[in-house]
Amino acid sequence: MNPKSLPDKTIERLSQYRRNLLICLSQGKHHIFSHEIAQIHHITPVQVRRDLMLIGYSGTLRKGYDVRELIDLIGKILDTEQGLKVAIVGVGNLGRALIGYFSGKRSKLNIVAGFDNNPDKIGKIYAGVHCFSSEKMSEIIVQEGISIAIITVPAENATSVAEQLVMAGIRGILNFSPKPLNVPPHVYLEEIDMITSLEKVAFYVKKHL
Amino acid sequence: MNPKSLPDKTIERLSQYRRNLLICLSQGKHHIFSHEIAQIHHITPVQVRRDLMLIGYSGTLRKGYDVRELIDLIGKILDTEQGLKVAIVGVGNLGRALIGYFSGKRSKLNIVAGFDNNPDKIGKIYAGVHCFSSEKMSEIIVQEGISIAIITVPAENATSVAEQLVMAGIRGILNFSPKPLNVPPHVYLEEIDMITSLEKVAFYVKKHL
DNA sequence: TTCACATTGTTATTATAATAACAATAATAA
DNA sequence: TTATTATTGTTATTATAATAACAATGTGAA
Ligand SMILES: NC(=O)c1ccc[n+]([C@@H]2O[C@H](COP(=O)([O-])OP(=O)(O)OC[C@H]3O[C@@H](n4cnc5c(N)ncnc54)[C@H](O)[C@@H]3O)[C@@H](O)[C@H]2O)c1
Ligand SMILES: NC(=O)c1ccc[n+]([C@@H]2O[C@H](COP(=O)([O-])OP(=O)(O)OC[C@H]3O[C@@H](n4cnc5c(N)ncnc54)[C@H](O)[C@@H]3O)[C@@H](O)[C@H]2O)c1
Numbered sequence: 001m002n003p004k005s006l007p008d009k010t011i012e013r014l015s016q017y018r019r020n021l022l023i024c025l026s027q028g029k030h031h032i033f034s035h036e037i038a039q040i041h042h043i044t045p046v047q048v049r050r051d052l053m054l055i056g057y058s059g060t061l062r063k064g065y066d067v068r069e070l071i072d073l074i075g076k077i078l079d080t081e082q083g084l085k086v087a088i089v090g091v092g093n094l095g096r097a098l099i100g101y102f103s104g105k106r107s108k109l110n111i112v113a114g115f116d117n118n119p120d121k122i123g124k125i126y127a128g129v130h131c132f133s134s135e136k137m138s139e140i141i142v143q144e145g146i147s148i149a150i151i152t153v154p155a156e157n158a159t160s161v162a163e164q165l166v167m168a169g170i171r172g173i174l175n176f177s178p179k180p181l182n183v184p185p186h187v188y189l190e191e192i193d194m195i196t197s198l199e200k201v202a203f204y205v206k207k208h209l
Numbered sequence: 210m211n212p213k214s215l216p217d218k219t220i221e222r223l224s225q226y227r228r229n230l231l232i233c234l235s236q237g238k239h240h241i242f243s244h245e246i247a248q249i250h251h252i253t254p255v256q257v258r259r260d261l262m263l264i265g266y267s268g269t270l271r272k273g274y275d276v277r278e279l280i281d282l283i284g285k286i287l288d289t290e291q292g293l294k295v296a297i298v299g300v301g302n303l304g305r306a307l308i309g310y311f312s313g314k315r316s317k318l319n320i321v322a323g324f325d326n327n328p329d330k331i332g333k334i335y336a337g338v339h340c341f342s343s344e345k346m347s348e349i350i351v352q353e354g355i356s357i358a359i360i361t362v363p364a365e366n367a368t369s370v371a372e373q374l375v376m377a378g379i380r381g382i383l384n385f386s387p388k389p390l391n392v393p394p395h396v397y398l399e400e401i402d403m404i405t406s407l408e409k410v411a412f413y414v415k416k417h418l
Numbered sequence: 419t420t421c422a423c424a425t426t427g428t429t430a431t432t433a434t435a436a437t438a439a440c441a442a443t444a445a446t447a448a
Numbered sequence: 449t450t451a452t453t454a455t456t457g458t459t460a461t462t463a464t465a466a467t468a469a470c471a472a473t474g475t476g477a478a
Binding site for chain 1: 228250251303305307310314315356381401404412415418
């Protein structure tokens, strides 16, 4: 029940379980077995039960898990009650795609601002998200109490943007630029490196060629 | 020297090393120490040396590693000589951003086709990449010898698209849809789940709040 | 009632990755 | 020349994650 000690990979899977449990619920499915959850995610039932054990959730023998209860428990672990505010820095091709994708989806994670240094973009609204000048970034982050930032600026500006974000009090960063970033320990950093992902696919394709 | 046995994480780092080594080279830096590579990626020098040991590369004592040689060796491991062809299925917001991002960058991984089922998009060219009807997908994949596919269709269509791709002989898939896919063992699958990544950031932010 | 068994929950083992410890050596300084 | 040191290369240890083994138990069939 102590979320401080949950394995990283379990956190990832909880997020995925929840998404698909919500779909189950919407289809009128109220109970689910570990092997059913496993099948959806292409993992083993043991892995599922172990994850649920770690979060202290018990199912009913021969009846499985209560979908609603499980969704709620995962929410208690992953979400904060009031939700967290998110900003996107760099409203370019990827930034705009992400705004469209994320905004309105998660009730507990709201994109409340975009920042860009291109005058053409400043003042515009994308999928309901206002794009501000990056000069006002620190100010707005503090004012609005934004705690998470998504970095989608070109690689050459990613380092300085990250520094500004840290200075402004951001607590978590999701970095899409291929530039490795360095942040102090109190800031959580997650990097999505699509070039590496694609090259990895290529490597394994080559291997099995 | 046997690339069959390289750890997955080493493969990822090799891709990243190479990218930054190319930048070093372009800046006229011809030799580099393990602690310099480490600093760029915010890892330990030991990790770097271990990776290089695993690929059988030796540096020179007190002089470090030859940047050019290292880049070439990583290329020998990650790339195929003739390169591999890549297709993007789903030329929507994300698909188009990716086309713009990837095309023309990597000489050994070329996006040679896009596929969509929306008539408005079929026949159009995005950043030099022709968008074809998804009905012609199998045909063109076989014809062109495309071995890698990037899936950027809506979740509800991801499963059927993946099946078609496997049937057409695709050997590696990079899936951006949040739908977990199932592919036979001879097809390598890499999934990028941005919702999970963002929720993970939120979890750790909450934890340290 | 009793037994079989489907399913959960937990512990033990193994696999993978990261870190630490240390051995080797060539360049430099004394 | 010899000692020092910066740096590489390798082995040993520890940490993390996945898998396997198995114990527990309520349900329903016989
Ligand atoms: N496009 C993709 O599909 C894709 C995929 C993977 C990674 N990336 C990475 O994401 C980043 C953005 O890619 P993109 O294709 O959207 O590029 P883009 O050029 O379309 O967008 C970048 C945006 O950032 C803005 N910007 C630049 N410097 C800034 C600063 N200091 N502060 C605020 N805004 C600033 C620019 O004005 C522009 O709007 C890059 O680092 C790229 O490597 C992109
Ligand atoms: N937009 C993002 O930033 C983002 C981020 C993460 C994940 N994703 C995922 O990527 C996928 C695409 O997102 P998007 O925002 O680009 O959506 P989108 O609606 O803009 O694009 C989807 C495209 O796929 C095409 N399509 C639909 N069914 C198809 C089929 N069977 N064959 C071929 N083409 C088909 C549509 O015509 C459309 O052009 C979704 O699964 C989404 O969950 C998107």
